Structure formats: C-alpha cells, structure tokens
Amino acid sequence: MLPTSRSRLLALVLAPLALAALHAGPAAAQSIAVIVNGQPILSSEVAARSALTKLSGGKATQGTLDELIDEKLKIMEAGRYNMLPPDSQVDAAYASIAQRMKLSADMFSKAIQQRGVNPQTLKDRIKAEIGWATLIRRKYAAVLAQKSVAMAMTTGGAGASNKATQYTLRQVIFVLPKGASDAQASQRRAEANGARGRFPGCDRAVEFGAALRDVAVKEPVTRSSAGLGKELAETLDKTKIGGLTEPQRGEQGWEMIAVCERKQIADDDAMRTNALEQVGSKEAEEKSKQYLAQLRSRAVIVHR
Incomplete structure (x- = not known):
C-alpha cells in the first residue's frame, strides 16, 4: 500500500505497530535468520516483529520473515536512488507517532525500551516505508498521473471537481x-x-x-x-x-x-488531485508489487 501523504503513511502503517510495541516482550537472542544481498536479518528482529504482529491482531507466520526481507529490499533500492529520508525526517515522523499517543519522543522510546523493543526498529520501519513510497511516486509519476486522470475522466470523474x-x-x-x-x-x-x-x-x-x-x-x-x-x-x-x-x-x-x-x-490541480486519490493509489500499489517482485527475483536470499 502506498499512502498519498505522510500522515496516512504514519496512521495506516506505523501507528498500529507503535501501539503494539508498548506491550511487546523482551528481545530474542542475537543470531542471523536470513541474509539478503549480503545484509543480515537477526532472529531477534523476526521475534520482535512477530510479537508486534500478534499484539496488533495478526498472526506471526512465515509472512513475518518475508515482510522483513521485503523491508530490507525496499531500503536497499530506495538507498540506491538516494531516496531514503534523512534522519531528521524519520525522527519527526517518530515524534509524530509518539505525540498521537500523548507522549514525547523520549518518553515513547523509554516506554518501548522497558518492554525490550529498540526504538531503532520502528525508525527502520519508518525509513523503509517513506523511502519506498517516495521511490514509487517518482519512478512512476508520469505514468500514474496520466493513467489515473484518464480513468477518472472516462468514468465521469466520480465526483472529481476543480x-x-x-x-x-x-x-x-x-x-x-x-x-x-x-x-x-x-x-x-x-x-x-x-x-x-x-x-x-x-x-x-x-x-x-x-x-x-x-x-x-x-x-x-x-x-x-x-x-x-x-x-x-x-x-x-x-x-x-x-x-x-x-x-x-x-x-x-x-x-x-x-x-x-x-x-x-x-483550480484544475484540485480535479487532478481528486482523480489521483480515486484511482491512483490502486495503480501505485500494483506498480509497487510488481517492482518488489522484480527485486525479489534478483535478490540473493540465504536462510540460515
């Protein structure tokens, strides 16, 4: 899923993860679970993500490891195009999550650390999602805009207005x-x-x-x-x-x-924005899935 704004990104992807982190258990022992293009994913990372998944209503399965592999690939690819957000943007996003929970960033960090969760785990998640969303938007901007507007206009705009x-x-x-x-x-x-x-x-x-x-x-x-x-x-x-x-x-x-x-x-930009919001997210999500599948097919993934 590729949200159309940073606020949606935080609300739909990161906030539930952060809420679950407040109740997460202690981290597992440090060992390598899988190596992705030469970069390791630790068993403690898998255990922490599994705990967060369970506490947010999901089930910890093989999908947890796959999620971390995808996240690693996203960071690598966004980094290759220099589209990873700076630390200041990641810290601001992290602080925004804490603020919605009525905590300062430091208080939030202390709360999750007391439960054995390293704040950097959440910050890595933020960096991956923001960087990947930026990469997809920029890489497919022209195609998505043209197709989205064309589809909206073909269907009468579905409420699109200037x-x-x-x-x-x-x-x-x-x-x-x-x-x-x-x-x-x-x-x-x-x-x-x-x-x-x-x-x-x-x-x-x-x-x-x-x-x-x-x-x-x-x-x-x-x-x-x-x-x-x-x-x-x-x-x-x-x-x-x-x-x-x-x-x-x-x-x-x-x-x-x-x-x-x-x-x-x-404002014609308003009509284009409405059209993009109506059909652009679905198109962007499809492009994201296709792109990630290509990265997966080329990646060297070694399970330990």
Whole structure:
C-alpha cells in the first residue's frame, strides 16, 4: 500500500505497530535468520516483529520473515536512488507517532525500551516505508498521473471537481534548541499554547513574535487545498480566520499555522488531485508489487 501523504503513511502503517510495541516482550537472542544481498536479518528482529504482529491482531507466520526481507529490499533500492529520508525526517515522523499517543519522543522510546523493543526498529520501519513510497511516486509519476486522470475522466470523474480552497498562511515557530530535554519541550509547548490564545491576527504577527522569546514568524504564503493534503486542509478549515492551529512538533520546534485568508477558487490541480486519490493509489500499489517482485527475483536470499 502506498499512502498519498505522510500522515496516512504514519496512521495506516506505523501507528498500529507503535501501539503494539508498548506491550511487546523482551528481545530474542542475537543470531542471523536470513541474509539478503549480503545484509543480515537477526532472529531477534523476526521475534520482535512477530510479537508486534500478534499484539496488533495478526498472526506471526512465515509472512513475518518475508515482510522483513521485503523491508530490507525496499531500503536497499530506495538507498540506491538516494531516496531514503534523512534522519531528521524519520525522527519527526517518530515524534509524530509518539505525540498521537500523548507522549514525547523520549518518553515513547523509554516506554518501548522497558518492554525490550529498540526504538531503532520502528525508525527502520519508518525509513523503509517513506523511502519506498517516495521511490514509487517518482519512478512512476508520469505514468500514474496520466493513467489515473484518464480513468477518472472516462468514468465521469466520480465526483472529481476543480473547486478548491485557497489559503493565505503564516507559520509561527516556537524554536527549540537541538537536544532539548523532555522538560524543555513540554515547557515550550505550554508557552506556544498559551500564546496561541493571544495571537492578534496575521497583520500583527511579526509584532507578536518579536515580543516573545525565540519565536519566528514566516512571511505569508498562498496555498491551494489541492496541494496541501486532506488532513491539513481539514485542520485549516476548522481554524478561524486570524487564528492559529494547534502546536505540532517540527524540525525547528513547535510549529503553528496562522490562517490569514480563506476563499473558494477554481483550480484544475484540485480535479487532478481528486482523480489521483480515486484511482491512483490502486495503480501505485500494483506498480509497487510488481517492482518488489522484480527485486525479489534478483535478490540473493540465504536462510540460515
């Protein structure tokens, strides 16, 4: 499955795995289960993934090992094309999972470590899925776009529309120093939430930021809902004009978005986006399966 946004990727692939990790048992002894193109998969990795699979409602079978082999192949191939996400993006995604569970990244790491699960296991999973999704999208972008739009138009668009919402936005960042502790991050978030209720609107945003400690206010930008993704667009629609969204942990600190203006426009990108969402995911999934099957057929896989 290839989600159309990072939020769907986290929600549908990673979050259930993370939730299960909180209850996982101790890791197994270190030994090699299989070697994939010269790179080992440890028996402890297989045991950990099996435990997570069981606790998330699945059954631990040979499919667990196959899943890890596929994951290894995905990382290798995405790495070959320099499409693996940087550590900062992986850490941000990991922190996003923790945040949805009402924990900081460090608290979440400690929770799963207490159950014998190395946080790096989840981070490897994140890296594989983000890198693979990026590779498939870029490798087959033209083919998927043309075929998806053609199919949607042939069937009457199935609700596809060129109606979109145009937003004028400003980003407000409560900057966190690198290596900030959990206590510092929590305190900074509280400051962001407190200031959020006092935000005077976009026209006075710079003045607002200047009066606070280590707060950056970006220049206004105009964006269409067609390019923002459904989740973010829904959040912006719920935010009043002149208001700020809730703080979200980003690479620089706690980030909020001010909605300065919101209006309906005609945007052909919206129609293309709707069409892609309707039929593009299925096409992308087929391409992904075909590609992965090719990698499997060429791989040197040695079971121990």
